[in-house]
Amino acid sequence: MVQRRIPAIASRIAGAALSLFALLPPPAHAQAPEPVRIGAFLSVTGPAAFLGDPELKTLEMYVERINAEGGVLGGRKLQLVSYDDAGDAEKARTFAKRLIEQDKVDLIVGGSTTGTTMAALPLAEQAGTPFISLAGAVPIVEPVKKWVFKTPHTDRMACEKIFVDAQARKLTRIALISGSGGFDKSMRGECLKTAAKYGVEFVADETYGANDTDMTAQLTKIKGSGAQAVLNAGFGQGPAIVTRNYRQVGLTLPLYQSHGVASREYIKLSGPAAEGVRLPAAALLVSDLLPAGDAQKPVVANYRKAFEDKYKTDVSTFGGHAYDGLMLALNAMKAAGGTDKAKVRDALEATRGYVGTGGVVNMSASDHMGLDLSAFRMLEVKEGNWSLVK
CATH class of the missing domain: 3.40.50.2300 (Response regulator)
Known part of the structure; x- marks a missing residue:
C-alpha cells in the first residue's frame, strides 16, 4: 500500500507546486540603473535662437554619443530633458521649476541668455540643484552663488x-x-x-x-x-x-x-x-589657425569637426559653451562618484585644469567661471572670415 500511495502523494505534491508556481510572478530581471538626468532650458526659437539652437544640438549630439559608448558612472545612461523658452524669462522660470520639481533632474545646463538665466537662478539656489549657465553677464556669478556656475567669458x-x-x-x-x-x-x-x-x-x-x-x-x-x-x-x-x-x-x-x-x-x-x-x-572659431602646441587646439578641432560633420552647418562659440557645460558636469559627477547634488556642486567648484572650448578652467570658492583674460582671442573679420589678431 505504501508503495502504491507514495507515487499518488508525490503526484499531488507536484501538482500543488506547479499550481503555486503559476501564481507567482516571473523572476525579476536585473533592472537597468537609473539614468543621469540632465535638464536644460534653452532659447532654441525666438530672437536668441542663434544661441539656443547650437546649444541644444550640441547637448543632443554628445548625450547620444556618450550613451552609445556605454554611458557614465559605470553604465548609467544620460537622459536629456530640455525645454525651449524662446528667450522668454518667465517661460525659463517655469521650465526651471518643472525640471527641478517634476523631472527631478540631477543638474541643469542651460540658460542661453542673461535674462533667462537670472529668472531661473533663484530656483536652483533654493532647491540646491547644480546649475551651469551658458550666458555671459557678470551678475550670474558675481557675487558668487553657491549652486550656480557658468561657462562663457563675462561681459x-x-x-x-x-x-x-x-x-x-x-x-x-x-x-x-x-x-x-x-x-x-x-x-x-x-x-x-x-x-x-x-x-x-x-x-x-x-x-x-x-x-x-x-x-x-x-x-x-x-x-x-x-x-x-x-x-x-x-x-x-x-x-x-x-x-x-x-x-x-x-x-x-x-x-x-x-x-x-x-x-x-x-x-x-x-x-x-x-x-x-x-x-x-573663444579659440573655437579659429581652431585651424591655432599653433600646434596650443592646449585648446585638439579640443576645439575635435568639437568643431563633430558638430559640422553631423549638422552640416558652421560651428559657433555658443554650442561650445554647451559642450563645456556638459563636460564639466560629467567630470564633476565622476569626481563625486555619483549624482549626489552637494558632492557634485563641491566637485564643480574644485575644477582645475579643464581644457574646454572656452579656455582652461580653474574654478574656486570665489570664482564659479574659472577663466581669465587669456581665454579670449582677439579676432578680426577679413575677406568674409575670421582671422586671428597677432
Missing part, C-alpha cells in the same frame, strides 16, 4: 580684452552704442566701470531698442563725437544692423563688437560691412 572680460587691443592701437576716445537687453545693459555697465583702468574715455553713449531696424540716427551722432573707435555692446541681430548702418553713414573708424556675436551668422547678416570688425571670442 567685463570682453570690455577689458577690447580695451587692451585699443591701447595697442593707441585708441583712447571711444564711442559706446548698446542694445536694451540684459546682456547689452550689463556689458555697457561693465565697460563704463572698467574704462578708466585702461585710459579709455567714452565720448558718446548711445542706445537702441530690441526691435529697432535702423540705428543711423545714433551713429550719425557718434560720427560727430570725435571718437577714435566705436564699441557695440550687444548680441543678436542688433549688432549686424549697427554694422551695416555704420558703413552707410560713412564711418570708417575701427569698430569693436562683443563676444555675443561670435558666430559666422553675424558675418552673414552684416555682409561686406563687417570687414575689419574686431571682437573677442
Whole structure:
C-alpha cells in the first residue's frame, strides 16, 4: 500500500507546486540603473535662437554619443530633458521649476541668455540643484552663488580684452552704442566701470531698442563725437544692423563688437560691412589657425569637426559653451562618484585644469567661471572670415 500511495502523494505534491508556481510572478530581471538626468532650458526659437539652437544640438549630439559608448558612472545612461523658452524669462522660470520639481533632474545646463538665466537662478539656489549657465553677464556669478556656475567669458572680460587691443592701437576716445537687453545693459555697465583702468574715455553713449531696424540716427551722432573707435555692446541681430548702418553713414573708424556675436551668422547678416570688425571670442572659431602646441587646439578641432560633420552647418562659440557645460558636469559627477547634488556642486567648484572650448578652467570658492583674460582671442573679420589678431 505504501508503495502504491507514495507515487499518488508525490503526484499531488507536484501538482500543488506547479499550481503555486503559476501564481507567482516571473523572476525579476536585473533592472537597468537609473539614468543621469540632465535638464536644460534653452532659447532654441525666438530672437536668441542663434544661441539656443547650437546649444541644444550640441547637448543632443554628445548625450547620444556618450550613451552609445556605454554611458557614465559605470553604465548609467544620460537622459536629456530640455525645454525651449524662446528667450522668454518667465517661460525659463517655469521650465526651471518643472525640471527641478517634476523631472527631478540631477543638474541643469542651460540658460542661453542673461535674462533667462537670472529668472531661473533663484530656483536652483533654493532647491540646491547644480546649475551651469551658458550666458555671459557678470551678475550670474558675481557675487558668487553657491549652486550656480557658468561657462562663457563675462561681459567685463570682453570690455577689458577690447580695451587692451585699443591701447595697442593707441585708441583712447571711444564711442559706446548698446542694445536694451540684459546682456547689452550689463556689458555697457561693465565697460563704463572698467574704462578708466585702461585710459579709455567714452565720448558718446548711445542706445537702441530690441526691435529697432535702423540705428543711423545714433551713429550719425557718434560720427560727430570725435571718437577714435566705436564699441557695440550687444548680441543678436542688433549688432549686424549697427554694422551695416555704420558703413552707410560713412564711418570708417575701427569698430569693436562683443563676444555675443561670435558666430559666422553675424558675418552673414552684416555682409561686406563687417570687414575689419574686431571682437573677442573663444579659440573655437579659429581652431585651424591655432599653433600646434596650443592646449585648446585638439579640443576645439575635435568639437568643431563633430558638430559640422553631423549638422552640416558652421560651428559657433555658443554650442561650445554647451559642450563645456556638459563636460564639466560629467567630470564633476565622476569626481563625486555619483549624482549626489552637494558632492557634485563641491566637485564643480574644485575644477582645475579643464581644457574646454572656452579656455582652461580653474574654478574656486570665489570664482564659479574659472577663466581669465587669456581665454579670449582677439579676432578680426577679413575677406568674409575670421582671422586671428597677432
